[in-house]
Amino acid sequence: xxxxxxxxxxxxxxxxxxxxxxxxxxxxxxxxxxxxxxxxxxxxxxxxxxxxxxxxxxxxxxxxxxxxxxxxxxxxxxxxxxxxxxxxxxxxxxxxxxxxxxxxxxxxxxxxxxxxxxxxxxxxxxxxxxxxxxxxxxxxxxxxxxxxxxxxxxxxxxxxxxxxxxxxxxxxxxxxxxxxxxxxxxxxxxxxxxxxxxxxxxxxxxxxxxxxxxxxxxxxxxxxxxxxxxxxxxxxxxxxxxxxxxxxxxxxxxxxxxxxxxxxxxxxxxxxxxxxxxxxxxxxxxxxxxxxxxxxxxxxxxxxxxxxxxxxxxxxxxxxxxxxxxxxxxxxxxxxxxxxxxxxxxxxxxxxxxxxxxxx
Numbered sequence: 117x118x119x120x121x122x123x124x125x126x127x128x129x130x131x132x133x134x135x136x137x138x139x140x141x142x143x144x145x146x147x148x149x150x151x152x153x154x155x156x157x158x159x160x161x162x163x164x165x166x167x168x169x170x171x172x173x174x175x176x177x178x179x180x181x182x183x184x185x186x187x188x189x190x191x192x193x194x195x196x197x198x199x200x201x202x203x204x205x206x207x208x209x210x211x212x213x214x215x216x217x218x219x220x221x222x223x224x225x226x227x228x229x230x231x232x233x234x235x236x237x238x239x240x241x242x243x244x245x246x247x248x249x250x251x252x253x254x255x256x257x258x259x260x261x262x263x264x265x266x267x268x269x270x271x272x273x274x275x276x277x278x279x280x281x282x283x284x285x286x287x288x289x290x291x292x293x294x295x296x297x298x299x300x301x302x303x304x305x306x307x308x309x310x311x312x313x314x315x316x317x318x319x320x321x322x323x324x325x326x327x328x329x330x331x332x333x334x335x336x337x338x339x340x341x342x343x344x345x346x347x348x349x350x351x352x353x354x355x356x357x358x359x360x361x362x363x364x365x366x367x368x369x370x371x372x373x374x375x376x377x378x379x380x381x382x383x384x385x386x387x388x389x390x391x392x393x394x395x396x397x398x399x400x401x402x403x404x405x406x407x408x409x410x411x412x413x414x415x416x417x418x419x420x421x422x423x424x425x426x427x428x429x430x431x432x433x434x435x436x437x438x439x440x441x442x443x444x445x446x447x448x449x450x451x452x453x454x455x456x457x458x459x460x461x462x463x464x465x466x467x468x469x470x471x472x473x474x475x476x
Contacts (some may be wrong), residue, residue: 123442127152127187129212130194131167131179131203133159135289135401136217136244136429137194140416143425143433144192145170149441154182179203188212190239190440196289197297201226208237215436216236217244220454222291224462226229227455234451242436243454245304248447249431253305253371256380260309265345267373268310271303273371274353277364282356284402286332293334294401295464296366299354303464304449304457306342306350309373310324315456317343318463319473340464363390363409365399366416368472386414 128150130141137157144150156173156373167175170436176182183191184208191207193200193216200216207214208230221227221426234241247253260268275298285292307315324336330350336357342350350373358364369384385445391397391412399405414420418427449457 123143123149125149125151126437126440127154128183129154129156129182129188129191129207131156131182131191132194132196133157133162133201134194134196136417137192138166139429140192140194140215140433141170141172143430144437145172147434147437147441149437152187154185154188156182173330180206183210183212184209190214191442192310193217197292198222200287201472204230204241205233208239208241211238213239213440214241214282215244215433215448217456218304218449219243219296219458219461220451221458222296223334224455224459227451227458231451231455241451242446242448243451244429244432245301245449245457246428246432247301247305247369247455248308248449249435250384252382252384256371256382257309260375260380260458261311264378265373265380266377268313268348268373268375270335270349270351271306271371271373272351272353273306273369274355275299276291276354276358276368277356277366278360278362278399278405279357279403280360280399280405281366282327283332284326284331284404285356286330286334287326290332293465294354294356295338295461295468298356299338299340299352299464300457300461301367302352302354302369302371303342303460305371305454306352307453307456307460308449310344310348313344313346313348314476315342315460316345316476317473318460318467318476320329320464320467321471322468324357335468338464338468340374340467342460360405361407363411364409364414365397365401365405365407365410366414368411368414386411389413 190213320340322335322338337355339353360370371382397410439446
């Protein structure tokens with residue numbers, strides 16, 4: 117028998133109308149369960165343009181104004197990483213469900229403030245680790261959690277991208293290092309696959325010159341060994357300094373886990389769809405990369421075609437809105453899971469600086 121859920125329409129506020137906020141606002145405007153849309157951003161020109169594109173009901177340069185609006189039931193926080201805390205806390209205090217971009221916060225102290233707020237709020241908080249909403253990872257997770265490969269012994273995962281994207285991220289937010297901003301996805305994925313098997317130790321090493329030559333004192337490549345409570349180990353790596361002409365315009369990922377009864381190997385390098393164009397293909401994330409040969413479909417957030425968005429961010433946003441308006445299933449990261457992921461990524465950076473293992 118099919119389970120039925122009560123259906124309702126909601127008012128939604130988007131805080132931050134940059135790249136992620138714009139995607140989510142356009143998706144919300146197309147969702148049948150969203151009856152009211154409010155947008156907030158400090159850039160009035162960007163705010164007005166997105167307002168026209170989405171038919172938003174309220175535009176404001178004040179996050180507080182749209183969060184507090186009586187027609188708003190839920191909030192998306194798509195501000196830069198270091199500005200997640202205040203609008204998230206305000207929305208939770210108002211009893212409004214929140215989807216906040218990853219990471220949850222930049223420090224464990226701020227993450228703990230948010231988690232404490234969830235315990236006194238009637239609203240639910242989710243954190244946008246959108247890789248969970250790519251079919252290949254969710255189907256793989258379902259097989260692993262059902263016991264298809266037995267107990268996980270270990271694995272490896274890595275993510276590559278170009279320096280064009282890496283520099284664009286750092287110029288937006290210098291605190292958003294490749295570890296904090298990108299490797300965090302693989303930390304979340306590894307812990308999600310491990311279930312209740314908690315991470316207990318991190319060892320990492322890094323090296324680099326490219327980003328330092330551009331004024332950012334961070335490593336170009338970082339590799340970490342993450343040990344779990346039962347002894348399982350995951351090797352995680354990130355490199356965001358491939359030449360700007362490399363054909364990817366987003367994350368190129370490999371994810372592999374080995375179990376006592378089998379193995380799961382996921383190839384997410386996007387080399388199955390190649391475009392060559394004399395007109396040039398633009399990276400949607402930065403104007404610093406125009407290429408002739410492109411791995412089509414490699415844009416990390418997803419792709420718009422004929423006013424429809426495909427990919428991880430679209431799947432995640434629709435699933436969250438479905439869960440709020442029709443009670444649909446939702447496996448977006450919880451606040452507790454996101455806090456654990458933040459602890460691991462901060463430990464990776466600490467171990468890289470100190471050269472010592474970090475216990476969690």
